Amino acid sequence: MREIPVLMITEIVDRLCRKANTVLRPDVLEAIHAMLGMEVSPTGVEVMEQIIKNADLAVVEQLPICQDTGYVTVFLEIGREVVLHGNVYQAIDEGVRRAYVDGYLRKSIVSCPLFERENTGDNTPAFVNIDMVAGDKVRVVVMPKGGGTENASQLRMLSVAGELAAVKEFVMEAAENAAKACPPVIVGVGIGGSFDKVGLMAKKALLRPIPDRNPDLRIAQLEAELLTEINKLGIGPAGLGGRITALTVKIETMPTHIACLPVAVAFNCHAARQAEAII
Amino acid sequence: MQTITKQIRTPLLDDAIVNLKAGDKVEITGTIYTARDQAHKRLVESIQRGEQLPFYLKGQIIYYAGPAPAPPGKVVGSIGPTTSARMDSYAPILVSHGLKGMIGKGPRSGEVKDALIRYNAVYLAATGGVAALLSSYVRSSELIAYPELGPEAIYKLEVENFPVIVAMDAWGGDLYEQSRLLYREI
Numbered sequence: 001m002r003e004i005p006v007l008m009i010t011e012i013v014d015r016l017c018r019k020a021n022t023v024l025r026p027d028v029l030e031a032i033h034a035m036l037g038m039e040v041s042p043t044g045v046e047v048m049e050q051i052i053k054n055a056d057l058a059v060v061e062q063l064p065i066c067q068d069t070g071y072v073t074v075f076l077e078i079g080r081e082v083v084l085h086g087n088v089y090q091a092i093d094e095g096v097r098r099a100y101v102d103g104y105l106r107k108s109i110v111s112c113p114l115f116e117r118e119n120t121g122d123n124t125p126a127f128v129n130i131d132m133v134a135g136d137k138v139r140v141v142v143m144p145k146g147g148g149t150e151n152a153s154q155l156r157m158l159s160v161a162g163e164l165a166a167v168k169e170f171v172m173e174a175a176e177n178a179a180k181a182c183p184p185v186i187v188g189v190g191i192g193g194s195f196d197k198v199g200l201m202a203k204k205a206l207l208r209p210i211p212d213r214n215p216d217l218r219i220a221q222l223e224a225e226l227l228t229e230i231n232k233l234g235i236g237p238a239g240l241g242g243r244i245t246a247l248t249v250k251i252e253t254m255p256t257h258i259a260c261l262p263v264a265v266a267f268n269c270h271a272a273r274q275a276e277a278i279i
Numbered sequence: 280m281q282t283i284t285k286q287i288r289t290p291l292l293d294d295a296i297v298n299l300k301a302g303d304k305v306e307i308t309g310t311i312y313t314a315r316d317q318a319h320k321r322l323v324e325s326i327q328r329g330e331q332l333p334f335y336l337k338g339q340i341i342y343y344a345g346p347a348p349a350p351p352g353k354v355v356g357s358i359g360p361t362t363s364a365r366m367d368s369y370a371p372i373l374v375s376h377g378l379k380g381m382i383g384k385g386p387r388s389g390e391v392k393d394a395l396i397r398y399n400a401v402y403l404a405a406t407g408g409v410a411a412l413l414s415s416y417v418r419s420s421e422l423i424a425y426p427e428l429g430p431e432a433i434y435k436l437e438v439e440n441f442p443v444i445v446a447m448d449a450w451g452g453d454l455y456e457q458s459r460l461l462y463r464e465i
Contacts (some may be wrong), residue, residue: 041462043302043444047406050442054409058357063411067347067357067430104356106347106430117317119429148362148407150382180324180362182407234463238406239385240444241458244352271408 002079002136004279006086009076009140013126014275016142018103019073019277021064024055025097027210028272031223031247032184044242048184051270052239066271068146069105070094070099073203075143079135097122108147122169141207141276151184152177155199158261167191167263168226171249174265177229178246179239182269186210187230187249190264191215192256204262205250207274214251223249238268286440288339291401299401301447301452306440310381313338313434315361317447318425319369326376333424333433337377340403343421344382345430346412346420355420355436359410360384363402367391374398382443386455396451404446404454416441 190201236242347356363383371394377382
């Protein structure tokens with residue numbers, strides 16, 4: 001067994017939160033460059049040029065690419081041969097606290113969703129998903145995500161009889177929300193599982209690099225088809241009209257109940273923030 | 280779509296507003312005020328109670344934004360627009376009390392559109408998610424109300440050539456609607 005003190009998790013989460021907020025995902029920046037020539041709207045082109053300028057300036061000035069430095073989702077993959085010494089949840093929150101308080105990132109978490117809505121002051125708690133995997137490593141993926149894109153998400157338990165057509169229809173209906181999610185967006189779709197699992201699948205789909213295609217050819221084809229259809233909606237960069245509404249569509253699937261067809265659609269904005277490390 | 284850029288100064292005068300059309304590129308110079316969800320709730324409650332507001336509303340522009348903290352040596356942290364729709368229930372009341380401009384992102388309700396037409400006001404879109412870039416147009420920043428709200432406090436900003444696009448004008452023009460029709464292929 002390999003022993004890892006949770007202090008290492010704190011230090012890595014701190015570093016990754018700062019990096020993710022300052023450095024735009026390189027594959028997103030590449031996609032913006034690559035798709036700039038396909039945009040027909042002058043406003044759309046200008047917005048995409050602003051996105052490129054902003055990414056450069058954020059690195060040079062060490063400023064967050066977006067003022068909404070988000071809530072922090074941490075995906076931990078813990079190798080079964082690893083023993084983590086200490087409270088991993090507290091260690092993650094301490095990392096978030098250090099990054100957001102000392103790193104001049106905006107604190108956007110309220111303690112009570114319904115009544116006081118008082119800011120916790122240090123952007124904690126983080127939302128943590130843990131998977132146990134093979135090996136003796138720990139993979140830490142940090143995804144700070146803004147409230148605007150999160151509010152655009154949709155989840156529906158579809159009728160099994162609706163089949164593929166109902167899934168497409170629901171994704172296209174959800175895609176109408178892209179205007180509120182700072183397009184060009186990344187669209188993550190979860191299909192199958194249960195009410196709780198399908199949302200997580202959609203969220204995890206957002207993490208996949210843009211050039212990545214689903215290994216299942218039928219799903220890869222559906223990803224491509226939905227991207228084409230979404231980019232016909234006319235929403236465009238910043239929602240101000242144009243062709244480039246989405247940069248990519250990523251779909252994840254898993255087994256489900258004989259009576260169920262859950263579908264979730266999550267979005268990431270063009271200011272996609274993500275950073276990872278392996279311990 | 281206009282390619283020339285119009286310059287506007289705050290406070291906004293009625294003559295300047297009638298010349299703005301949905302789709303116009305505009306640069307703002309002067310004072311603007313940040314306010315988002317909680318600040319709007321308080322401003323509207325103050326109006327309803329007949330209290331004085333933390334700033335003189337007439338002719339002003341509110342920027343729907345909650346900045347990141349300013350790092351040492353900077354006047355402001357990253358500062359981009361938040362989703363305007365969340366302020367839709369408050370905006371018509373503020374417009375009826377003299378607010379002339381709002382900067383935010385995303386489409387808005389019919390009630391907001393009606394208020395813009397009735398009171399000659401304008402809704403301006405800044406690009407969401409380019410907050411480092413937008414901070415470079417801010418010359419000074421001063422916290423003037425509700426410090427306990429943190430990023431939701433009201434900041435008085437001096438901006439120079441702050442880039443926006445007219446999203447909804449005082450004539451009923453709506454760039455979000457018009458551009459969707461223009462570029463929609465299905």
